[in-house]
Amino acid sequence: MSLQNPVFIPGPTNIPEAIRKACDMPTLDHRSPAFARLFRPAVAGVRRVLGMADGEGEVIILPSTGTGGWEAAISNTLSPGDTVLAARFGMFSHRWIDMCQRHGLNVQTLETPWGEGAPLAAIEAALRSDTAHAIRAVLATHNETATGVKSDIAGIRRSMDAAGHPAMLFVDGVSSIGSMPFEMAAWGVDVAVAGSQKGFMLPAGLAILGVSPKALAAMPTATLPRTFFDFADMLRTYAAGGYPYTPAVGLIAGLARAIEMLEDEGLEAVYARHSRIAEGVRRAVFAWGMRPCAVSPDLYSDTVTAVVVPEGCNGTDLVKLAAESYGMAFGVGLGEVAGKVFRIGHLGSLTEPMMLSGLATAEMCMADLGWPVRLGSGVAAAQDYWRHGARSAKAAA
Numbered sequence: 222m223s224l225q226n227p228v229f230i231p232g233p234t235n236i237p238e239a240i241r242k243a244c245d246m247p248t249l250d251h252r253s254p255a256f257a258r259l260f261r262p263a264v265a266g267v268r269r270v271l272g273m274a275d276g277e278g279e280v281i282i283l284p285s286t287g288t289g290g291w292e293a294a295i296s297n298t299l300s301p302g303d304t305v306l307a308a309r310f311g312m313f314s315h316r317w318i319d320m321c322q323r324h325g326l327n328v329q330t331l332e333t334p335w336g337e338g339a340p341l342a343a344i345e346a347a348l349r350s351d352t353a354h355a356i357r358a359v360l361a362t363h364n365e366t367a368t369g370v371k372s373d374i375a376g377i378r379r380s381m382d383a384a385g386h387p388a389m390l391f392v393d394g395v396s397s398i399g400s401m402p403f404e405m406a407a408w409g410v411d412v413a414v415a416g417s418q419k420g421f422m423l424p425a426g427l428a429i430l431g432v433s434p435k436a437l438a439a440m441p442t443a444t445l446p447r448t449f450f451d452f453a454d455m456l457r458t459y460a461a462g463g464y465p466y467t468p469a470v471g472l473i474a475g476l477a478r479a480i481e482m483l484e485d486e487g488l489e490a491v492y493a494r495h496s497r498i499a500e501g502v503r504r505a506v507f508a509w510g511m512r513p514c515a516v517s518p519d520l521y522s523d524t525v526t527a528v529v530v531p532e533g534c535n536g537t538d539l540v541k542l543a544a545e546s547y548g549m550a551f552g553v554g555l556g557e558v559a560g561k562v563f564r565i566g567h568l569g570s571l572t573e574p575m576m577l578s579g580l581a582t583a584e585m586c587m588a589d590l591g592w593p594v595r596l597g598s599g600v601a602a603a604q605d606y607w608r609h610g611a612r613s614a615k616a617a618a
């Protein structure tokens with residue numbers, strides 16, 4: 222690996238210099254008002270990025286990662302033996318299901334082909350047939366990072382409402398929040414989970430959650446064990462501007478800076494940039510004669526593309542060669558699609574010219590491996606798209 226190249230893995234993402242500097246700070250007493258001054262803007266900024274309703278619900282920032290955020294979501298709101306409904310269509314939805322099972326929850330799993338998204342009709346049917354309302358929560362992976370599939374969270378909420386079911390809606394937004402539109406209040410999300418190292422462009426180390434009033438109300442009767450992740454402890458100490466234990470002060474300073482960067486660019490502009498870069502990447506993929514793992518355009522992710530490699534080729538070979546020969550990082554295929562895809566991460570601190578370096582390097586690897594791809598074909602397709610009308614107004618100005 223070369224530390225000079227950008228990474229094209231779907232997290233951790235490239236860290237802008239300004240954020241690295243913001244994280245680098247002297248020791249600060251976390252029980253002093255100086256910490257509260259640092260912490261409050263980070264919490265307020267997260268509320269805006271998550272699209273939380275004014276004055277409703279709480280933001281929780283834990284020293285952890287996205288996985289810890291999942292654990293916090295279930296352990297604060299559910300009890301052993303509770304039923305949750307989840308679709309499995311990739312490695313990350315699979316891991317969340319596995320975690321629920323290990324916590325003694327009863328997971329009603331909707332098996333869904335990898336490459337597809339959350340099955341709205343099956344979710345609605347499962348909720349309608351649950352007349353006793355045993356299902357306490359619906360779990361949804363907004364952006365399945367293993368397959369590059371985006372699911373329709375607003376649609377899941379509509380299915381839940383159509384079924385007249387009172388379950389909570391928990392959403393894994395680890396690889397979407399901060400890079401793709403997310404509307405916690407408008408979509409009726411009860412717990413949203415993000416991590417610091419993807420759209421927020423920080424090092425790993427924070428789990429970032431939004432918790433709705435309904436999820437907060439579920440806490441007092443939820444009996445799954447929790448101590449480190451206990452929201453009640455967090456909220457009690459937050460009120461005084463503090464923390465129940467030692468916070469990751471540098472990362473929290475970096476988070477406030479990251480939100481400032483996102484808002485300076487404008488959240489809508491950030492989402493548009495991701496969508497534009499993603500479309501250019503897909504044009505390159507099609508020009509190579511390949512296709513995204515996501516089975517239809519409405520499912521295409523704006524943050525990661527899992528590229529299905531030609532018959533007889535192995536995606537993992539490309540990832541290994543890119544690292545060894547060119548010092549560049551792409552993502553390997555995980556689980557069911559191991560070897561069948563390689564993944565291009567295109568989220569966080571990224572521009573079209575940076576992305577061109579990734580596409581060009583992927584092509585060199587394909588040529589080195591003897592794959593049937595013409596050098597420059599994908600790069601030219603992306604260049605054509607980014608030149609003609611798809612340029613950002615800001616960059617063009």
Ligand SMILES: *Cc1c(COP(=O)(O)O)cnc(C)c1O
Nearest residue numbers: 286287288313364366395396416
């Ligand atoms: C990265 C990722 C996770 C896991 O997060 P960690 O920070 O590695 O614990 C969970 N879900 C999705 C969708 C992810 O992309």
